[in-house]
Amino acid sequence: MDLALALDGLDAHPWAATTHAYGSAEDLPDVLRALAGDDEEAADEAVSELYGSVLHQGTVYAAGAEVAPFLARVAAAGHKSADLLRLLGDLAGSDDECGVEPGAVREAVAAQLPLMTASLTDADPAVRQAAVWALAQTRAVGTVLPELLDRWDAEREPLVRAELLGAVARLEPAAGAALAKTVLGPEQPARLRLAAVFAHLDAGEAWDAALHRAMLSSLPASPLGGEQLDLDRAEPLCAVVEALLRRGTDAETAAAGDLLDTALRDERAEVRAEAVWAADRACRLSRSAPERLLPALLPLVTADDAPGVLSLLANLGPIAAEAAPGLAELAEAGDDDVLADRALGVLALVAPDRAAPLLARGLGRRPRGLDAAAGFRAPQDVPFPFHHELLTAVRARLTEDDLSGNEPVQLARLLRQWGGRAAAALPELHGLLPRFPLPAAPALAAIAAESAPDERRRAARVLRESAPDAPLPVAQAHFELTGETDVLLARLAKELSEASGDVAGAARAAGRLGAAGEGAAGALRGALSGADARRITPVLDADVALADALWRITGDARTVVPVLDSVFARAAGEPWFRWSAIRAARVAASLGPAGRPLVPRLEALLEDLERVPAAVLALVAVADGESLDRRSLAGLLLTAAEREANASEACDALEALGPRALTDDHLRRLNDLAERDLRVIGSGLEDRIVHADERLRVRVRAVAATLRPTP
Template sequence: MAVRLGRDTVFRGIDEVDWASMEHAYGNAADVPELLRGLASPSPQERETALDGMYGAVHHQGDVYDSTLASIPFLFRLVGHVELPDRGGIVELLASIGGSDAGDGWGEHDEQDEQGEIADNDEVVPGQDAEDPEDDNHAMARAAVRAGAAVFLGLVPDGDAEVRRAVPSALVRFHDEPPRVLALLSRRLEDEPEDGVRLALVESLGLFARLYAESAAPAVDRLASLCAAPHHPGLRLAALGQLASCAPDRLPADLVPTVVALLHTRSQHFRPSGEPTRTSTDTLIGRLRRMRPADEEGAQLLRTLHRALGSRTADRIALLKGQLSSQDTDDRCNAVWMSAGLFREWRAAYEEPVALIGEQLGSDEERLRCAAVYVLEFLFTLAAPAADRLAALVESGPDSWGCGRATLGRPLKALARCGDARAVQPLAEVLRHPVVPNETGYTIGYLGPAAAPLAPLLRERLAEVPLDDPETYGRAAPLLSALGTLRYAAAVPEMLRLLHGTPRELRLRDALVRALAGALGAFGAGAREAIPALRELLAGESATAAADALWSVEGDAEAVLPPLLRALASESAGGDPRSAAEALGRMGTSAAPALPALRHLTDSTEVWERTAAACALWDISRDPEPVLPVFRAAWRQNPYTRGTITACLVRMGGAGGPVHDLVRAEIASPRRHRARSGGHGSHDVLEDERLLRDCRAALDAA
């Protein structure tokens, strides 16, 4: 029926659209009609594949193309036909195409504190048009979804629960009569039999209150009434989460005990739906559905509350402790995953929740253990309260840390990253394996001097790296990193073997040479055997790295200054002003001839070049006057520079006093300096903890 219906009604006029003249993420959009028709297929697998294709090409990563705009009328026709299954996913697609409002992103922080904005890239050049040419498409898409939003009104009582679950937020965001929408959703809340839909209706009340603050009072009052008995614990949790997001002053004083009690009560009565996975396609949507937690509803309820609480870290830690003490495995697993966002974004004392996460490593549930290891892995030294549990897991058998496989097990990686010497012996076993995972060398570096017994094994493995293999760099670079960290100069012959023996046409040879130079430089005078080889490199693509290493090994300023000055002034291919400035700074007063060029570089359009030049100016001249204004501007422009700046401020001591207001504000800030919406880095927590350490050291040195 769905196919006949699509041909006769839904897709009327589809062949009259010039799809071939349009584009999507992968080029010509001639295949869009097939995707749209696939949404009406009688086959669940075909419908899921088509929906995945719409997200993957027509609405790729939130983009809106001309083909996206042309699809909107057909998508509205699809959701309007009650005979068609899986329309809930199409409603969600339409809502995504329509875009989000500012109020949709509560709990996410695009802005930094008063010190400045998060910015991964350099600033917009003055006079440059900052408007995104795609904004017009997004605006037209939003207007089109708004124009068709009346269709959503008729879907509120739809017979398909998935449709009823998807519609409330779409109505709130796109219908142009907010009071009518609020009244309709409030009435539906009284009549709705499905718990999942009732939760979606509660979420829509919170969204309404955030988007329409001037008329939010009825929605807030309704949420407050839902927080109390005799409502179902899940519904009360949902209402508390939404209330926290839009009217935190209406929350009960005993919020955390109330939430923990509701959570435990709900868990005692919760039973997974037992519904089979609807499809088994190997699409992104299919994989995401299979990855959903057994208690997805519970995960969403607590995730909402955690996000709404934001910087209230004491409440969130207490809430996590309550979740992690639950008898229910799903509750504990959800808590572990939710802790990740807290740890990455906010600064606090996390010893207790980390220790509780460590206790989950003893669970019989593999997914709970895996979740715990995942979180502990990116905490680095903050994972120390769980180190005993990690060590026990590593000691429980080789399968837990990668022996017999070309991967480094996450428990062992987490144990090493927190600096625990109990990782040394199992890492030695990994190094003795015929195939050493590439990440092993980088992991060893976090152990510091405790890893010294591993140096001979690292040297042996470096001697076995082939000279002409496409993976030579990938295998050698981590080993070189570890050997450099351990300053194991006995490995110089093996390094020279690689330097002299790899063919010039080898893939990533220049990167390999730079890695070799970095390790040799770390050895200092212990690498004197490499001086002739380093001198030969001063005229090549790796001249900056070679000069930096040669200075460390030999200390010949006359030899290394010319290539560093050339690199400092060069903006062409092969030029590397930032690295050259950093190398010159390490030379100290011996690099005085570079001062004019470094002063010029402080006017660079690249924030990292300006920062490196300013650091070098201090290390060479000890004059803070040209340095501190650069630091202040870079600190505010790009928070990622703060670690480099603060390390220099430690060296400056009292001379850095005029910018110590930035340092004190950083220490006082509750939010991690790298926290941002839309993503995170694997080393964000580590770098933030290092920044805080150096901030305190800078103040102590003043």
């Protein structure tokens, strides 16, 4: 292919009729001209632009089908061939499609197979490797597989042979496994042995001693993974362990543990680092992995291996309590403040009692330690232990001038958790209130409530005086301490009437007043959005909070039901309003039978698994009980939980449905959620996954015990 002919028809193509991630594809002719031009830097930038527009973060757009012929012709002309063949393969391989018929982009790439196939014999191994990748991603088995098998016999470059083996395994797993058996031995290059391991896994074959040896002999495998074009296997050990664990059998779970245990004990630091990374992933996937791997992990709590293993132990939390002695030793080391702070942060999560005195000695110099004790990383359901030395350190720190960022919030949270035991810190909190009212006010109220009467009176007076010009939480703190509503009601009226006010926050505060908040009802009604309001999440969420507050205060369903109905209508069919609809369903549940007009809206939510738990809870509360197909709803809830769709709320809804809603199969599925090795919670913040799953497991067991028929 002559490069001069590669862009034939470019200007006549109807680019304006197609789109990419940033809208109209009218810019693509200029991008393609830069791609085919003599300026190498501009050509590289053009490749990057195409990855950002037609294949944006893995999502393929309609314009991908339109550029495919031009990309294939430029590649066939020998210009940027490896880059463009890889891009063509990535376009064909994506199942995440936007604004295009399913499979249309893949078909457009497959139509270029005659041009791409010729690159299998290119002189450049990188081009041959990219051609193999591109051909396999088209999934045109009948056309591509014979070409790849023919090339297998002729190809001698190990990297390309490894790509060929992976490609054959993707297209025809049995054929891939057959080829893999011939290259699994120790005499073969490591990258080829590694490809053989994956080919066996792709074929679903049982893990055996030969695969175990081949995988271990390929370590360190990260450099090999970086040479492959399959990004899902860029960390080979991690990918193998995950594949074994996801099979869900006892044998392969044990095999994953044995593989990691051996690698964690390897004398080579780079192998141990890979193994720690893979062990972290294993612990977030498998409930048995922490116990299995801790004996091999504990010796790595040293300065040399700390970077990776500290993050892993933090993710485990109290499960890793055995690591406390090693962590404490690192936290007390004076030669590396950064490492000591990291270690203290982990110690605060795995053994907080042990961390408290060390945090006291380093307060002001241990931001990670403080964050783990009372910041974003701290458990939400377990307070940090009270310690006299730490209380003294907090009091001293509160008087210093360099407090900033999250530190005042974290220090105040510690004191608030301790309640009356922190009464000695009341003077410092009074001093903190003018500077940092948001964290200081709730802590002041919580501690004063458990202190001497004169301290309660002083705190009440200070909060009352500060509230008019301070943020809303100051007035809330005054109410929590005194039970008096006048200060809070005045502050709520101001918040609800100002254009810049926090309507949702004010509504939530008003709702907590119950009937005592009657004075805010008018302002709450006035803050409801009108017909001309923007259809955005903050507006919908504010309306939900206002409806909730009005119900709690007035019990007036005639006002509340239409508001919730409007929220459901505006959120319908829009995934980005999913949580607004869930919040509205939760409020609807509180209405009881008064919310019965909302039943059709709630039933519509059952089409989205994320919304199912809240919808079922609401239906049980508001619908005619005889109208509910409880067994069908139980099945939906179990499916939601199994797919990690609001699993904890699904447990609440199963309980609400009652024992008679569950069949024997439902009970089996419920038991599996609690007792299987593969975790139910697998996404979210990495350092919360294990804790969230363990908490869910306890909850599921409790629900199962409640719903299981008595003998």
